[in-house]
Amino acid sequence: MDFKEYIIENDYLRVTVTTWGAQVKSVVRKSDGVEHIWQADSSVWGYHAPILFPHTGKVVDGTIHAKGEDYPSNQHGFARLMEHDLVSQTATKLVLELRSNPQTRAHFPYEFRLVSTFSLEGDTLHHTLTVENTDADILPFGIGFHPAFAIPFDPIHQATDYELRFDRMESPLCLSCQPNGLFRGKCYFLGTNIDCIPIDDKLFALDSHCMTNLRSKTLGIYEKDTGRAVICDIGDFPYTLIWSKPGMPRFLCIEPWHSLPSLEKGSTDWLQKPAAAILAPGETWSTTLKTRFVR
Numbered sequence: 001m002d003f004k005e006y007i008i009e010n011d012y013l014r015v016t017v018t019t020w021g022a023q024v025k026s027v028v029r030k031s032d033g034v035e036h037i038w039q040a041d042s043s044v045w046g047y048h049a050p051i052l053f054p055h056t057g058k059v060v061d062g063t064i065h066a067k068g069e070d071y072p073s074n075q076h077g078f079a080r081l082m083e084h085d086l087v088s089q090t091a092t093k094l095v096l097e098l099r100s101n102p103q104t105r106a107h108f109p110y111e112f113r114l115v116s117t118f119s120l121e122g123d124t125l126h127h128t129l130t131v132e133n134t135d136a137d138i139l140p141f142g143i144g145f146h147p148a149f150a151i152p153f154d155p156i157h158q159a160t161d162y163e164l165r166f167d168r169m170e171s172p173l174c175l176s177c178q179p180n181g182l183f184r185g186k187c188y189f190l191g192t193n194i195d196c197i198p199i200d201d202k203l204f205a206l207d208s209h210c211m212t213n214l215r216s217k218t219l220g221i222y223e224k225d226t227g228r229a230v231i232c233d234i235g236d237f238p239y240t241l242i243w244s245k246p247g248m249p250r251f252l253c254i255e256p257w258h259s260l261p262s263l264e265k266g267s268t269d270w271l272q273k274p275a276a277a278i279l280a281p282g283e284t285w286s287t288t289l290k291t292r293f294v295r
Contacts, residue, residue: 057261180228
């Protein structure tokens with residue numbers, strides 16, 4: 001399928017969004033020409049910045065049981081795999097939407113409207129996800145962001161020249177979803193009384209880290225010798241994941257989520273799965289990821 005691309009820009013940033021999954025495909029900082037988004041090398045990981053809906057992570061047996069039927073559901077749901085339609089565009093703002101349709105109903109028997117709004121303010125990209133319940137029944141769902149930021153920022157640096165940095169001291173408590181991607185009910189600490197996480201080839205040897213109970217308002221990828229950074233506002237999210245492929249990272253994902261994968265021994269029943277929100281018919285709910293690209 002041929003997907004469309006749209007560009008918004010201001011004096012600081014040029015942003016390209018693809019209708020395939022409503023993903024941010026490119027963020028170029030105009031002052032130095034740095035491309036900050038992973039370019040979806042399919043031999044490594046073939047996404048840029050997927051949005052996760054109607055659930056984050058995996059569900060038990062890859063199945064959603066809802067409204068009396070079983071529906072197959074892949075990891076992170078289906079929104080990242082579908083064409084989203086243009087609603088409106090200006091120089092600095094773009095709105096796309098995904099409405100329930102026969103393709104979504106094959107995986108999720110609810111009527112909904114998922115709106116992605118991208119806007120620029122100085123050196124900051126705002127990505128707002130709005131869910132509208134157009135069903136006659138309640139709509140439970142999970143949702144999250146999954147942007148992948150390319151490192152290094154230039155050929156002079158390497159991955160170990162970067163660190164993940166909180167805005168205050170933390171002892172990051174992580175919820176274990178290893179080894180099968182389902183929540184096991186166990187926890188571990190990623191560090192004790194730290195304000196940064198070094199980048200090396202062992203950090204993601206066992207997959208992602210799902211941090212909870214953070215006090216920090218931001219988590220960023222910082223170039224240690226220059227201060228250049230990509231900084232995500234995580235303050236409104238109960239969970240923040242970090243992830244890359246095993247080995248020395250070529251990209252880093254900072255993933256603010258409002259929900260978790262299913263319990264390892266949990267039910268496939270959709271109404272038994274903890275939700276980010278449960279909307280009454282006609283109700284809407286929104287969340288925004290703000291990302292600064294700092295020089």
